[in-house]
Amino acid sequence: MSSSDLAVSVRNLSKRYMLTHQGSRHATLAEHILDRARHPFRRPDTESFWALKDFNFDVHRGEVLGIVGRNGAGKSTLLKILSRITDPTTGTIELFGPVGSLLEIGTGFHPELTGRENIFLNGAILGMRRREILQQFDNIVEFAAVDKFLDTPVKRYSSGMYIRLAFAVAAHLNPEILIIDEVLAVGDVEFQKKCLGKLQEVSNEGRTVLFVSHNMAAVRQLCTSAIHLDHGLLTKHGKTDEVVDHYTTTRPVPPTLRHPNKHGLTLFTLDLLDPTTNIRTHSPIFNHDYMLKAHIHATKELTYASLRLRFFDDSGTKISSIYSPEEGIPPFTMHGDIHFTFHLPRLALFPGRYIISLEIARPNDPMVYLSVEDALLIEVQPAYLNGATWSYEKSHGLVRLANSAQLEFGVHALACSSAKHANP
Amino acid sequence: MTATTLPLAQNSPSAPRRKPYLVVRARRSWLSVNLRELWLFRDLLLSLTARDIKLRYKQTALGVLWVVLQPLLAAGILSFVFGKLANLHVDETATGKRIPYFLFMFTSLVVWNFFANIVNKVSNILVGNSALVAKVYFPRLLLPLSGAMGMLVDLAVSAILLIILQLTANIPFGPQLLFAPLILLLIMSAALGIAMAATALSVQYRDVAYILPVIVQLLFFASPIAYSVANLHGRSAAFYQLNPLTGTLSFWRWSILGTPFPPLWTIAYTAAFSLLLLLTGTMIFQRMERTFADII
Numbered sequence: 001m002s003s004s005d006l007a008v009s010v011r012n013l014s015k016r017y018m019l020t021h022q023g024s025r026h027a028t029l030a031e032h033i034l035d036r037a038r039h040p041f042r043r044p045d046t047e048s049f050w051a052l053k054d055f056n057f058d059v060h061r062g063e064v065l066g067i068v069g070r071n072g073a074g075k076s077t078l079l080k081i082l083s084r085i086t087d088p089t090t091g092t093i094e095l096f097g098p099v100g101s102l103l104e105i106g107t108g109f110h111p112e113l114t115g116r117e118n119i120f121l122n123g124a125i126l127g128m129r130r131r132e133i134l135q136q137f138d139n140i141v142e143f144a145a146v147d148k149f150l151d152t153p154v155k156r157y158s159s160g161m162y163i164r165l166a167f168a169v170a171a172h173l174n175p176e177i178l179i180i181d182e183v184l185a186v187g188d189v190e191f192q193k194k195c196l197g198k199l200q201e202v203s204n205e206g207r208t209v210l211f212v213s214h215n216m217a218a219v220r221q222l223c224t225s226a227i228h229l230d231h232g233l234l235t236k237h238g239k240t241d242e243v244v245d246h247y248t249t250t251r252p253v254p255p256t257l258r259h260p261n262k263h264g265l266t267l268f269t270l271d272l273l274d275p276t277t278n279i280r281t282h283s284p285i286f287n288h289d290y291m292l293k294a295h296i297h298a299t300k301e302l303t304y305a306s307l308r309l310r311f312f313d314d315s316g317t318k319i320s321s322i323y324s325p326e327e328g329i330p331p332f333t334m335h336g337d338i339h340f341t342f343h344l345p346r347l348a349l350f351p352g353r354y355i356i357s358l359e360i361a362r363p364n365d366p367m368v369y370l371s372v373e374d375a376l377l378i379e380v381q382p383a384y385l386n387g388a389t390w391s392y393e394k395s396h397g398l399v400r401l402a403n404s405a406q407l408e409f410g411v412h413a414l415a416c417s418s419a420k421h422a423n424p
Numbered sequence: 425m426t427a428t429t430l431p432l433a434q435n436s437p438s439a440p441r442r443k444p445y446l447v448v449r450a451r452r453s454w455l456s457v458n459l460r461e462l463w464l465f466r467d468l469l470l471s472l473t474a475r476d477i478k479l480r481y482k483q484t485a486l487g488v489l490w491v492v493l494q495p496l497l498a499a500g501i502l503s504f505v506f507g508k509l510a511n512l513h514v515d516e517t518a519t520g521k522r523i524p525y526f527l528f529m530f531t532s533l534v535v536w537n538f539f540a541n542i543v544n545k546v547s548n549i550l551v552g553n554s555a556l557v558a559k560v561y562f563p564r565l566l567l568p569l570s571g572a573m574g575m576l577v578d579l580a581v582s583a584i585l586l587i588i589l590q591l592t593a594n595i596p597f598g599p600q601l602l603f604a605p606l607i608l609l610l611i612m613s614a615a616l617g618i619a620m621a622a623t624a625l626s627v628q629y630r631d632v633a634y635i636l637p638v639i640v641q642l643l644f645f646a647s648p649i650a651y652s653v654a655n656l657h658g659r660s661a662a663f664y665q666l667n668p669l670t671g672t673l674s675f676w677r678w679s680i681l682g683t684p685f686p687p688l689w690t691i692a693y694t695a696a697f698s699l700l701l702l703l704t705g706t707m708i709f710q711r712m713e714r715t716f717a718d719i720i
Contacts, residue, residue, distance in 0.1 A: 006442065009444070017718065030631065080717060081448065082448075083560075083561050084448055084561040085557075085558070085559070085560070085561050085717045086714070086715070086717040086718055087448075087449075087450050087451055087714045087715075088448065088449065088450055089450060090450065091449070092447055092448065092449045093447070093448040093449070094444035094446075094447050094448075095444060095445055095446040095447070095448065096442060096444050096445055097445050098445065099446070101560070101561065103559045103560070104559045107555055107556060107559045107560050108555065108556050108560070110475060110479065112479055112482045112483070113475065113478065113479070117475075117478065120471060121471050121472075121474075121475055124467050124468040124470075124471035124472075125468060125471070125560055125562070126560065127465075127468075127561075127562070128467075129467050130467045130470075130471075
């Protein structure tokens with residue numbers, strides 16, 4: 001590939017944030033001055049934190065680059081630097097064309113202004129010239145389907161109309177390089193489809209797109225290549241499928257956190273076990289029996305606690321959760337070692353990858369005392385059931401709902417309880 | 425974990441390198457106003473200004489009429505307090521004509537309100553637009569500029585009122601009126617300078633929003649708005665001249681009402697001070713704007 005079709009070139013890019021520790025943070029100017037006066041030679045108690053460390057990558061013209069990674073991996077920081085909202089600490093980015101970025105839709109929308117006024121204001125904020133907005137005005141109104149309410153203040157809009165209008169303006173932004181962050185996370189399914197369609201259209205026009213998303217299905221569908229970020233490092237750059245696979249299989253945080261957090265809690269293990277052999281597994285078989293066991297240690301006493309497990313699929317959608325008070329364990333006092341066991345008879349998750357997170361909280365207390373995202377990653381394996389000649393596959397969906405079926409014929413129905421069919 | 429990367433462009437020396445449209449890197453310089461970029465974003469400047477003007481009187485019964493009423497009411501109250509109750513002395517015109525107190529007050533207030541409105545408006549402009557600052561790129565200088573431009577509408581309305589009042593009082597305009605735009609520019613420079621430093625600081629320290637109105641209030645009484653410089657004598661008068669608004673107000677009233685010409689050095693001092701404020705304010709703003717989005 002020659003450099004003449006480059007769109008974005010990133011070299012040695014790093015971003016450092018200074019974290020000020022409690023005790024030396026100044027909420028007010030007076031405190032700051034007083035503190036400086038008292039301790040003129042002491043350096044403020046700050047710690048540096050590299051949100052991005054030494055990024056090098058190129059994006060070619062017409063490429064749709066997916067940016068994937070877990071929360072806190074540095075995706076948002078990267079987008080903010082690419083869209084010039086904040087400066088990098090070191091390194092350079094060369095942009096070979098005008099850039100437009102959508103980190104949020106409806107930025108700058110003002111509730112008191114009318115739909116018409118907001119189209120012009122928001123368009124200008126996104127970097128469109130007035131002439132361009134005038135040219136696109138009718139298309140925007142048509143796309144948003146708000147023509148009757150153009151001269152109504154948007155505070156009187158329904159939330160659906162508001163989002164449609166905001167997206168419509170954004171969708172008519174026409175820079176050579178487009179940066180998009182999770183814009184699709186809003187609105188109903190129908191609207192998300194419309195947005196994905198628009199994105200597809202943009203990429204088909206040969207424009208360069210940088211796209212951050214947790215929705216792996218969307219990334220696979222839209223992106224020609226991808227990068228994977230992990231704890232501020234660029235860990236993989238390549239074809240979309242390879243990177244997405246890498247992302248979903250990479251064991252993120254080690255589930256064994258050997259250090260107690262500030263509430264004195266440590267998660268030693270979270271394991272899926274075969275109940276008959278007590279052997280740990282990451283590849284359970286669909287419809288077999290399992291146990292989920294958590295071992296937590298509390299160095300400080302925590303009263304009235306409860307435990308919550310959340311199950312996510314590999315696109316980040318929450319499938320289900322287990323909450324201890326709902327499973328017959330009333331809020332308990334934690335001290336020393338605690339073992340939880342949850343029985344999962346006939347595992348109902350269809351084959352595929354699932355991520356389980358763990359949380360210790362107290363009912364009616366917003367504070368979370370222990371939170372381990374990605375505490376366990378499992379890959380459910382297919383299985384043959386009920387004498388069917390095919391196995392349950394990932395394409396079936398996520399959860400099996402039926403577990404017995406009947407077939408009846410004629411007016412006087414005959415129960416066929418022996419012939420159980422789980423219709424795929 | 426293996427770090428794999430696609431071949432980077434710099435490894436293929438054969439291809440001719442295009443010039444990038446834009447290079448992003450950490451900014452280090454103390455003063456770098458990119459006028460070309462400001463010009464590219466002129467439509468946004470106008471949109472933001474228009475938004476502020478439209479929003480100011482939305483859902484008010486009298487609407488734009490407030491632009492007219494506000495300065496008249498303020499001048500009326502202040503004339504009553506200072507002119508009637510305190511019976512302060514005001515200048516006569518250079519030709520010895522008596523100036524009605526209300527007109528004197530209103531003339532001063534046109535400039536003062538312009539100054540105070542810009543300071544009050546612009547000092548809050550970053551915090552007030554934090555969503556924009558955190559989520560979109562545009563030259564940050566546009567925000568203070570749009571704030572100041574929004575105040576031009578009020579200034580224009582006040583100026584028309586002033587012309588009507590002065591003609592009614594039968595005090596003619598002289599050729600020195602040509603200096604008026606220059607004086608307004610100086611006032612705007614001083615106000616913007618102070619406000620840009622204040623708004624940049626307020627991103628980190630919200631205290632600014634509390635202390636600045638007090639300072640502005642203090643400045644109102646410390647400046648010759650309700651009275652003329654001739655009221656002051658001795659050492660306090662010299663001290664008084666340190667306030668750059670003193671010279672500006674005398675200069676302004678000379679230009680509009682035809683009061684005696686102030687000493688030339690006060691004008692030079694005022695002009696230099698105002699421009700210095702603008703320069704310092706811009707530098708502080710630019711120095712701090714790199715971290716606005718991280719802190720706000």
